[in-house]
Amino acid sequence: MTDFETASKSFLISGKNYSYAMYVNKSGYLQHLYYGKRIDKTDVPFLISAHGENCAPDLSDFNADMLTDAMPAEAGSFGKGDFRSATVIVRRNDGSAMSSFKYLCHKTVKGAVKLAGQPCVRKADATLIITLKDDCSDTQIDLCYTASENSDVLVRNTVIRNCGKDAAEIVKAYSFCVQLPDTCGTYSALRLAGAWASERKPVTTPLAEGELKIQSAHGYSSHAMNPFLAVLAEDCGENNGECYGFNLLYSGSFAITAEVSSNKSVRVQGGINDYMFGWKLNGGESFVTPQAAVCYSAEGLGGMSRAYADFFRGYIINPDYVYKRRPIVVNNWEATYFDFDNEKLFKIIDEAPKLGIDTFVLDDGWFGKRDDDKSGLGDWFVNENKLKGGLKTVIDRCKKNGLKFGLWFEPEMVCEDSDLFRAHPDWAVKKEGVTPSRSRNQLVLDLTRGEVVDYLFNAVSKILKENEISYVKWDKNRDITENFTANLPAERQGEFAHRYTLGFYDLAERLTSGFPNVFFEGCAGGGGRFDGGAMYYFPQTWTSDDTDGLERTKIQWGTSFCYPVSSMSCHVSACPNHQTQRITPFDTRGAIASLGATGYELDLSKLSGEEKLKVKAQIENYKKTDGLVLRGDLYRLCNPFTSNYFCEMLVAKDKSEAYVVGERFRGDPCDHDRVLKLEGLDSNKVYKIVELGLTASGKALKGAGVMFPRLPDCGAWIWHIEEVK
Numbered sequence: 001m002t003d004f005e006t007a008s009k010s011f012l013i014s015g016k017n018y019s020y021a022m023y024v025n026k027s028g029y030l031q032h033l034y035y036g037k038r039i040d041k042t043d044v045p046f047l048i049s050a051h052g053e054n055c056a057p058d059l060s061d062f063n064a065d066m067l068t069d070a071m072p073a074e075a076g077s078f079g080k081g082d083f084r085s086a087t088v089i090v091r092r093n094d095g096s097a098m099s100s101f102k103y104l105c106h107k108t109v110k111g112a113v114k115l116a117g118q119p120c121v122r123k124a125d126a127t128l129i130i131t132l133k134d135d136c137s138d139t140q141i142d143l144c145y146t147a148s149e150n151s152d153v154l155v156r157n158t159v160i161r162n163c164g165k166d167a168a169e170i171v172k173a174y175s176f177c178v179q180l181p182d183t184c185g186t187y188s189a190l191r192l193a194g195a196w197a198s199e200r201k202p203v204t205t206p207l208a209e210g211e212l213k214i215q216s217a218h219g220y221s222s223h224a225m226n227p228f229l230a231v232l233a234e235d236c237g238e239n240n241g242e243c244y245g246f247n248l249l250y251s252g253s254f255a256i257t258a259e260v261s262s263n264k265s266v267r268v269q270g271g272i273n274d275y276m277f278g279w280k281l282n283g284g285e286s287f288v289t290p291q292a293a294v295c296y297s298a299e300g301l302g303g304m305s306r307a308y309a310d311f312f313r314g315y316i317i318n319p320d321y322v323y324k325r326r327p328i329v330v331n332n333w334e335a336t337y338f339d340f341d342n343e344k345l346f347k348i349i350d351e352a353p354k355l356g357i358d359t360f361v362l363d364d365g366w367f368g369k370r371d372d373d374k375s376g377l378g379d380w381f382v383n384e385n386k387l388k389g390g391l392k393t394v395i396d397r398c399k400k401n402g403l404k405f406g407l408w409f410e411p412e413m414v415c416e417d418s419d420l421f422r423a424h425p426d427w428a429v430k431k432e433g434v435t436p437s438r439s440r441n442q443l444v445l446d447l448t449r450g451e452v453v454d455y456l457f458n459a460v461s462k463i464l465k466e467n468e469i470s471y472v473k474w475d476k477n478r479d480i481t482e483n484f485t486a487n488l489p490a491e492r493q494g495e496f497a498h499r500y501t502l503g504f505y506d507l508a509e510r511l512t513s514g515f516p517n518v519f520f521e522g523c524a525g526g527g528g529r530f531d532g533g534a535m536y537y538f539p540q541t542w543t544s545d546d547t548d549g550l551e552r553t554k555i556q557w558g559t560s561f562c563y564p565v566s567s568m569s570c571h572v573s574a575c576p577n578h579q580t581q582r583i584t585p586f587d588t589r590g591a592i593a594s595l596g597a598t599g600y601e602l603d604l605s606k607l608s609g610e611e612k613l614k615v616k617a618q619i620e621n622y623k624k625t626d627g628l629v630l631r632g633d634l635y636r637l638c639n640p641f642t643s644n645y646f647c648e649m650l651v652a653k654d655k656s657e658a659y660v661v662g663e664r665f666r667g668d669p670c671d672h673d674r675v676l677k678l679e680g681l682d683s684n685k686v687y688k689i690v691e692l693g694l695t696a697s698g699k700a701l702k703g704a705g706v707m708f709p710r711l712p713d714c715g716a717w718i719w720h721i722e723e724v725k
């Protein structure tokens with residue numbers, strides 16, 4: 001997988017369809033050579049002579065240091081002639097920070113390298129670690145490249161080491177730097193931006209001279225921006241052309257930058273957001289950055305998405321759950337909000353098994369004094385005034401109906417009106433003398449403090465131990481403000497945001513490994529934490545609070561660019577929709593929700609007889625196709641942002657079956673002859689579209705396509721495609 005040729009000090013990393021090459025140039029810098037389609041190691045000398053030497057500065061030349069500004073460095077140095085953004089900046093105690101990172105040594109280790117206290121790739125073929133030494137100080141950095149023959153994702157991170165005696169301060173600690181050459185075309189950048197109830201919408205803009213920075217300063221991967229950026233070559237389309245994906249496996253405040261320099265090459269870097277960041281590194285200490293999943297695709301954005309789906313399923317998500325049939329839940333949130341009692345819940349529970357639902361999830365409001373969102377967060381004990389007989393009566397009712405039971409928590413938060421806050425006001429994130437910024441009447445608990453993490457672990461564990469709970473929905477409903485902790489000295493306050501994230505990982509690790517039989521679902525609805533770091537603990541995440549049958553197509557479309565469909569928890573809710581007031585057909589809501597981990601978010605006891613039959617049919621359909629949701633390849637066919645349609649297709653890895661879901665948003669009198677071309681099928685196989693009674697070759701279904709069905713506003717269609725043998 002990785003080769004090191006001592007004669008020329010060159011490295012070639014190859015994965016499934018890509019190669020990544022670099023070498024140590026004549027001045028001792030680790031210089032990037034190539035990132036693209038897979039090549040052979042016999043091509044490396046050509047890359048060095050034809051590409052590398054062309055922009056390698058010669059230090060015997062009087063002006064050489066300035067020439068580093070045009071060199072495609074594997075790690076950007078600071079203040080020594082490379083004027084682009086640096087990858088790592090360390091300020092020494094005399095205030096100086098210039099650096100010049102040069103090759104020192106390297107090693108290859110078998111498998112993946114475990115990052116203590118952080119999510120990381122669970123397995124790999126090998127990791128190449130190249131150590132660079134700063135010519136100007138006692139700092140060393142390890143550039144880590146983790147690769148697998150079966151994956152199109154190269155995992156990157158950086159380790160920063162203070163090899164001196166004096167303490168220093170890291171002010172920038174990015175995880176990776178990737179250089180893309182000027183190809184005489186214009187690159188563009190795609191990011192996933194949004195807002196509450198409108199998350200992860202793809203936005204593409206051309207890259208021009210200067211730096212594009214996407215970031216979150218929310219303390220989390222946020223609603224506003226996902227920690228993902230793709231750089232697209234000019235020829236990049238949905239299923240053709242080249243693109244590069246940069247996906248941080250990180251849940252905290254992040255930044256990713258793409259900088260076009262004067263020679264038109266692009267430097268893409270990212271990691272922990274350097275805004276307000278600082279980390280004191282004593283002599284002899286190291287700092288390990290989060291990992292980034294970097295991906296090359298020669299099959300456009302669709303190829304990139306499929307590579308990321310395979311990566312998350314194969315290397316990040318808990319293997320005990322990743323391919324396991326997901327619980328089909330009914331959740332009481334939109335059915336009752338806070339206003340429930342035993343009887344209301346029993347009505348939902350009694351109805352569920354008749355329709356094929358297997359799990360009841362009790363959402364917010366079961367604990368402390370929690371009749372609205374003004375109080376109670378932090379008090380993780382049952383409110384017996386509301387639930388007579390406690391959780392046991394609800395769980396017993398579930399058991400009587402053959403249902404499993406799931407429970408909502410929001411461990412990281414506290415209301416000022418709670419016993420926890422009254423006992424430990426200092427556990428909330430705030431600064432004495434500064435009025436805390438409130439959001440949904442709650443404050444964030446200070447997870448930089450070990451005793452707070454311990455308390456939460458014990459409080460949640462107690463409930464999980466004392467009750468038969470098979471499912472936890474882990475929510476978090478606000479951003480972090482007043483970044484400060486009395487737990488750290490003044491010179492370490494810049495560490496707060498990252499330490500908070502490490503505290504979250506610690507709690508998530510302890511709870512998920514302490515309760516391996518409990519399925520943990522994350523929640524990005526109120527707080528927008530949807531990222532590859534959280535996915536290490538949560539195989540699926542509540543995708544958005546917007547469950548509208550039209551809006552959801554956009555949210556799920558955008559999310560699928562870099563996450564598997566099985567990571568999206570998608571529920572059918574009532575109409576008019578509570579977020580948009582729109583009325584969409586029940587079948588449409590079911591069809592769109594079937595493109596993820598499906599479930600229900602409504603009062604089953606209020607459904608009409610006809611709707612109940614529909615739920616039953618939807619679940620029967622889902623059980624036929626959930627193997628494709630868990631394991632299949634996604635092909636995006638109709639873009640809901642640019643067309644009157646949404647359509648996605650899941651294809652089995654062996655191409656023996658496929659599942660198509662589409663929606664037409666508005667009636668259009670002129671769309672009689674519109675053709676939908678299917679993707680991903682085997683050209684040489686013959687298929688039957690069951691619902692249409694049509695039989696055709698994969699070649700014809702892709703080349704000639706099928707007529708779009710004519711449907712009323714927001715009408716949806718489902719096609720099952722089977723191979724005819």
Ligand code: GLA
Nearest residue numbers: 333363364475523525526545
């Ligand atoms: C968030 C979640 C919802 C629900 C509420 C409860 O908004 O996204 O699904 O759990 O919190 O307060």
